Amino acid sequence: MSLFWRIFALNAVVLGAATALLLWAPVTVSVPVLLTEAVILVGGLAVMLVANAALLRLGLAPLDRLTKLMTTVDLLRPGQRLPASGAGGVAELIRTFNAMLERLEQERAASSARALLAQEAERRRIAQELHDEVGQSMTAILLGLKRSADDVPEPQRRELQELQEITRASLDEVRRLVRRLRPGVLDDLGLVSALTSLSEDFATHTGLLVTRRFDTDLPPLAPETELVLYRVAQESLTNVARHADAGRVTVALRRADDGVVLTVTDDGSGIEAPREGAGIRGMRERALLVGGSLDITPAPRAGTRVQLTAPLARKQL
Numbered sequence: 016m017s018l019f020w021r022i023f024a025l026n027a028v029v030l031g032a033a034t035a036l037l038l039w040a041p042v043t044v045s046v047p048v049l050l051t052e053a054v055i056l057v058g059g060l061a062v063m064l065v066a067n068a069a070l071l072r073l074g075l076a077p078l079d080r081l082t083k084l085m086t087t088v089d090l091l092r093p094g095q096r097l098p099a100s101g102a103g104g105v106a107e108l109i110r111t112f113n114a115m116l117e118r119l120e121q122e123r124a125a126s127s128a129r130a131l132l133a134q135e136a137e138r139r140r141i142a143q144e145l146h147d148e149v150g151q152s153m154t155a156i157l158l159g160l161k162r163s164a165d166d167v168p169e170p171q172r173r174e175l176q177e178l179q180e181i182t183r184a185s186l187d188e189v190r191r192l193v194r195r196l197r198p199g200v201l202d203d204l205g206l207v208s209a210l211t212s213l214s215e216d217f218a219t220h221t222g223l224l225v226t227r228r229f230d231t232d233l234p235p236l237a238p239e240t241e242l243v244l245y246r247v248a249q250e251s252l253t254n255v256a257r258h259a260d261a262g263r264v265t266v267a268l269r270r271a272d273d274g275v276v277l278t279v280t281d282d283g284s285g286i287e288a289p290r291e292g293a294g295i296r297g298m299r300e301r302a303l304l305v306g307g308s309l310d311i312t313p314a315p316r317a318g319t320r321v322q323l324t325a326p327l328a329r330k331q332l
Contacts, residue, residue, distance in 0.1 A: 025070040093120045127300040142197035153186045206241040217252045228267040243301045251279035251321040259283030274326040281318040
């Protein structure tokens with residue numbers, strides 16, 4: 016039955032009941048209307064309106080739930096569906112909306128995957144160029160400055176040595192940028208070594224105390240899963256340094272029943288509700304790339320906890 020006929024039937028039931036009461040109830044209407052008759056008529060109207068409202072509320076409740084989901088649905092949090100309750104047109108409308116939501120989530124996941132893969136390819140290209148071109152050129156300059164410093168008098172030697180230190184610091188910064196753009200240790204030594212290097216580098220540059228807790232029996236992971244876990248840890252530590260005002264950070268990686276769980280917890284100022292900026296939404300998109308889920312919650316005592324659960328088998332997009 017379509018929605019139109021459902022509403023028509025509900026109103027027909029109420030109006031039919033009211034008509035039956037007027038036909039067979041021992042009630043008459045005088046001219047002018049008596050007070051008792053007016054009370055009976057107004058009471059009957061009130062009962063009819065209440066019954067009509069209750070029946071409409073019951074019949075349109077699935078639409079209210081559908082409207083609420085439409086206003087709150089987020090494609091970065093997949094799986095939000097409504098049961099196809101009701102009958103006729105209402106149930107068909109909910110099933111159509113669920114199918115549309117499923118299609119939009121798949122398309123969003125596929126487009127995000129293409130964008131993130133292209134981003135990683137561009138990061139790899141830039142890191143390679145920085146390493147091969149800029150890094151080697153600066154190394155050659157550093158060696159040239161050293162040779163020149165050995166052949167000049169003391170005043171000029173001191174100036175050249177200062178230039179050496181500036182060049183060496185710049186070369187170290189280029190190497191750090193290369194590691195951030197494309198962590199070679201992740202490809203060469205694996206996820207645990209990459210997270211260890213990331214946390215040590217983070218502690219060195221921020222002065223925060225970083226504690227690492229990695230399980231020893233971690234399962235083998237696909238390269239794209241390891242890269243997503245590394246990028247989420249990297250973005251989480253960056254957010255801690257920028258916003259948390261923390262003194263201690265814990266990076267944990269443990270084995271779960273069907274995957275691994277990465278947790279980054281700080282003891283900073285904490286959050287009431289995470290603001291979905293570009294960084295957080297980027298982490299959610301990366302989690303979807305491998306079929307994982309990302310949760311950002313207040314830590315048990317203070318601070319913030321970022322938790323990524325990644326399955327062993329990568330979700331096919």
